[in-house]
Amino acid sequence: MSKPIVAIVGRPNVGKSTLFNSLAGGNISIVKDTPGVTRDRIYADIEWLGRNFTLIDTGGIEPDSSDVILSQMREQAQIAIDTADVIIFITDVRQGLVDSDSKVADMLRRSHKPVVLVVNKVDNFDKLMPDVYEFYNLGIGDPVPISASSKLGIGDMLDEVSKYFDDVEAEEEEDERPKIAVVGKPNVGKSSIINKLLGENRVIVSNVAGTTRDAIDTQVTWDGREYIFIDTAGLRRKNKIKEELERYSIIRTVTAVDRADVVVVVIDAVEGVTEQDAKIAGIAHERGKGVVIAVNKWDAIEKDDKTIYKYTNKVRETLSFMPYAEIMFISAQTGQRLSKLFETIDMVLANQAMRVQTGVLNEIITEAVALQQTPSDKGKRLKIYYTTQVSVKPPTFVIFVNDKELAHFSYIRYLENKIRDTFGFKGTSLKFIIRERK
Numbered sequence: 001m002s003k004p005i006v007a008i009v010g011r012p013n014v015g016k017s018t019l020f021n022s023l024a025g026g027n028i029s030i031v032k033d034t035p036g037v038t039r040d041r042i043y044a045d046i047e048w049l050g051r052n053f054t055l056i057d058t059g060g061i062e063p064d065s066s067d068v069i070l071s072q073m074r075e076q077a078q079i080a081i082d083t084a085d086v087i088i089f090i091t092d093v094r095q096g097l098v099d100s101d102s103k104v105a106d107m108l109r110r111s112h113k114p115v116v117l118v119v120n121k122v123d124n125f126d127k128l129m130p131d132v133y134e135f136y137n138l139g140i141g142d143p144v145p146i147s148a149s150s151k152l153g154i155g156d157m158l159d160e161v162s163k164y165f166d167d168v169e170a171e172e173e174e175d176e177r178p179k180i181a182v183v184g185k186p187n188v189g190k191s192s193i194i195n196k197l198l199g200e201n202r203v204i205v206s207n208v209a210g211t212t213r214d215a216i217d218t219q220v221t222w223d224g225r226e227y228i229f230i231d232t233a234g235l236r237r238k239n240k241i242k243e244e245l246e247r248y249s250i251i252r253t254v255t256a257v258d259r260a261d262v263v264v265v266v267i268d269a270v271e272g273v274t275e276q277d278a279k280i281a282g283i284a285h286e287r288g289k290g291v292v293i294a295v296n297k298w299d300a301i302e303k304d305d306k307t308i309y310k311y312t313n314k315v316r317e318t319l320s321f322m323p324y325a326e327i328m329f330i331s332a333q334t335g336q337r338l339s340k341l342f343e344t345i346d347m348v349l350a351n352q353a354m355r356v357q358t359g360v361l362n363e364i365i366t367e368a369v370a371l372q373q374t375p376s377d378k379g380k381r382l383k384i385y386y387t388t389q390v391s392v393k394p395p396t397f398v399i400f401v402n403d404k405e406l407a408h409f410s411y412i413r414y415l416e417n418k419i420r421d422t423f424g425f426k427g428t429s430l431k432f433i434i435r436e437r438k
């Protein structure tokens with residue numbers, strides 16, 4: 001199930017970073033952290049009273065002349081409108097209501113996105129509450145007073161935010177159509193791929209009606225089957241200025257990947273595979289999504305009989321954490337192998353949803369253990385009692401053992417490979433949960 005996305009928007013110095021850090025770092029736990037990606041706190045996975053959501057900081061405004069601030073705030077707000085399910089609009093009680101607040105509030109109101117209006121720096125509720133009422137003038141609902149630095153009012157604020165989650169979750173759950181995200185660095189050819197796909201004769205394109213995401217998603221019918229392509233409007237609109245900024249490219253990736261079943265990671269064949277590609281692919285991997293790696297601009301490469309082999313090796317090496325991913329060599333320009341993309345997506349979808357029988361699974365594990373002894377430490381050897389698949393998307397297995405400490409990563413990887421030898425599971429990561437049974 002996809003998690004709701006919450007974005008923070010507000011002028012410089014109102015306390016966005018402080019709020020972000022107190023949400024991501026304090027008594028509220030970060031569920032997962034991607035090294036490198038969250039370095040400058042672009043996003044965080046947050047749990048609040050058993051609800052999970054992704055918090056994004058659209059941040060990055062350089063305090064400069066007020067004109068520049070307003071135009072940057074508009075960009076920020078647009079990104080939040082494009083990508084978030086709920087927007088936290090944060091203002092500052094000390095500075096009071098400012099003209100640019102009103103302009104951004106107008107923009108948010110017109111978007112019809114759920115907005116929670118937060119008034120920060122209310123360090124003393126008794127004394128400062130009268131100043132909070134002024135913010136009713138923004139016309140975007142009741143102001144929620146908080147103090148980000150003293151962590152006051154945060155719980156009430158999150159209650160307001162999570163009120164909107166039910167709608168998001170219900171809407172996504174009802175929708176059985178597979179969701180596809182096309183991601184990658186700027187200029188790798190994402191827009192070209194989308195436009196070419198949507199322009200194909202065999203493809204029927206229609207806008208998605210009845211959801212709050214209708215502005216950004218596109219329904220595609222191919223061979224009688226329906227797919228939702230996520231955030232295609234954003235790509236087709238070609239917001240190049242935004243995309244150039246790594247922050248925004250990562251926000252777009254995270255928010256699209258969160259909602260996707262299968263992620264197509266596009267790589268530029270001319271440029272070759274890079275660390276930034278690995279970062280982007282890593283977001284899909286850590287979220288357990290189905291993955292197809294599409295090496296694009298294949299037309300622009302001089303080829304001999306070893307070129308594919310060499311490219312494949314290079315991609316496998318740089319993306320070594322996802323050996324299961326399917327690699328395709330395509331060209332958005334000529335259309336080469338683009339129609340195979342749908343077949344590959346179907347294959348990955350099937351593998352993501354595959355369930356294996358416990359009996360067969362345990363036979364494979366027993367055989368694997370007989371072939372390669374389990375690890376031991378200080379005379380104690382790992383015993384595997386029982387393995388069972390507990391869920392899909394991604395396929396998740398629970399292994400019951402005598403001692404978790406002995407279940408080394410490398411041995412679990414070995415078992416994973418044995419499972420893959422039999423069942424394939426191409427294009428999807430597998431998740432293993434180790435449980436002790438005394």
Ligand code: GDP
Pocket residue numbers: 010011012013014015016017018019120121122123146147148149150
């Ligand atoms: P951003 O530019 O919106 O990310 O704002 P920052 O989080 O960097 O905060 C700007 C300034 O406001 C910093 O000096 C913070 O310490 C201060 N600040 C943030 N939250 C509060 C608060 O709740 N009360 C007070 N008094 N100051 C705060």
Ligand code: GDP
Pocket residue numbers: 184185186187188189190191192193235243296297298299300330331332333334
């Ligand atoms: P995006 O930023 O990832 O959406 O990339 P675009 O679709 O805007 O493409 C960036 C540039 O690469 C454009 O100049 C495209 O014409 C070019 N391009 C995209 N796909 C291909 C391809 O398959 N072959 C070649 N030779 N150029 C391509």
